[in-house]
Amino acid sequence: MTAEVRPVLAARGLTVVHRGPDGPVTAVRGAVLDLVPGRTVALTGRSGSGKTSLLTALGLLAVPTAGTVLVDGRDTAGLSDAALSALRRDRLGFVFQSFHLLPQFTATENVALAHPGGLRRGAGPARLLLNGVGLGHRLGHRPRELSAGEQQRVALARALVNRPAVLLADEPTGNLDAESASAVLDLLTRSAAQDGCAVLLVTHSAEVAARADRVLEMADGVLGGGAPPALPCPPAHAPGAAS
Numbered sequence: 001m002t003a004e005v006r007p008v009l010a011a012r013g014l015t016v017v018h019r020g021p022d023g024p025v026t027a028v029r030g031a032v033l034d035l036v037p038g039r040t041v042a043l044t045g046r047s048g049s050g051k052t053s054l055l056t057a058l059g060l061l062a063v064p065t066a067g068t069v070l071v072d073g074r075d076t077a078g079l080s081d082a083a084l085s086a087l088r089r090d091r092l093g094f095v096f097q098s099f100h101l102l103p104q105f106t107a108t109e110n111v112a113l114a115h116p117g118g119l120r121r122g123a124g125p126a127r128l129l130l131n132g133v134g135l136g137h138r139l140g141h142r143p144r145e146l147s148a149g150e151q152q153r154v155a156l157a158r159a160l161v162n163r164p165a166v167l168l169a170d171e172p173t174g175n176l177d178a179e180s181a182s183a184v185l186d187l188l189t190r191s192a193a194q195d196g197c198a199v200l201l202v203t204h205s206a207e208v209a210a211r212a213d214r215v216l217e218m219a220d221g222v223l224g225g226g227a228p229p230a231l232p233c234p235p236a237h238a239p240g241a242a243s
């Protein structure tokens with residue numbers, strides 16, 4: 001019998017309406033979603049279907065128009081900006097389409113700065129993660145001295161260095177060749193399997209989606225269902241695992 005696993009991040013009736021120049025645009029319509037420790041969910045859908053809007057609301061970066069996001073079973077509606085930012089820092093990791101790396105810092109420093117121990121204590125873990133995504137030879141490069149795909153991998157390493165409970169990644173393999181994409185996917189699936197991280201990744205690639213435990217499709221703001229996870233329950237040490 002499979003033990004029930006509590007979601008670390010959940011959406012209930014999540015609706016996002018943008019105010020566009022020509023009037024409101026409903027980007028997400030009542031999404032319901034559970035992300036559980038140790039599982040990877042791929043989110044697919046055509047351009048403009050609402051994937052980034054959903055990710056942004058799930059990541060507590062924008063207040064939804066309706067519905068709510070729960071972190072560790074706790075409703076985040078009405079939390080102060082400080083409380084939301086603490087939840088983002090302590091529980092969530094992000095990889096955005098634009099990487100938001102700090103231009104004056106090296107690859108190692110960009111990753112280490114996101115480590116709870118700061119630059120000094122984070123440098124070792126940062127180097128390990130950068131090696132894991134094939135950037136061991138670019139540790140001292142600043143963002144402008146890196147290709148787009150290399151910057152994307154630095155952003156992924158930065159998102160993982162504080163061992164987040166949830167990783168939200170917007171097309172983390174979008175700029176990568178097959179070999180680099182495979183290294184990134186290995187790192188993501190390893191983070192899920194070993195650290196119990198719940199991963200949600202937006203992708204246009206059928207190959208990437210095939211490596212996820214579950215695939216969900218968005219169409220015109222509606223989040224469709226997907227095949228249930230094929231894997232057995234996540235590791236016993238994962239937070240939130242029911243006894």
Ligand SMILES: Nc1ncnc2c1ncn2[C@@H]1O[C@H](COP(=O)(O)OP(=O)(O)OP(=O)(O)O)[C@@H](O)[C@H]1O
Pocket residue numbers: 018019020021025026027045046047048049050051052053054
């Ligand atoms: N800030 C905004 N103001 C107005 N409309 C917006 C805003 N952001 C997104 N939209 C609209 O909301 C819809 C969903 O956009 P979103 O970026 O979430 O789609 P997406 O599925 O991530 O697309 P892509 O695959 O191209 O990145 C689109 O029609 C878009 O034009």
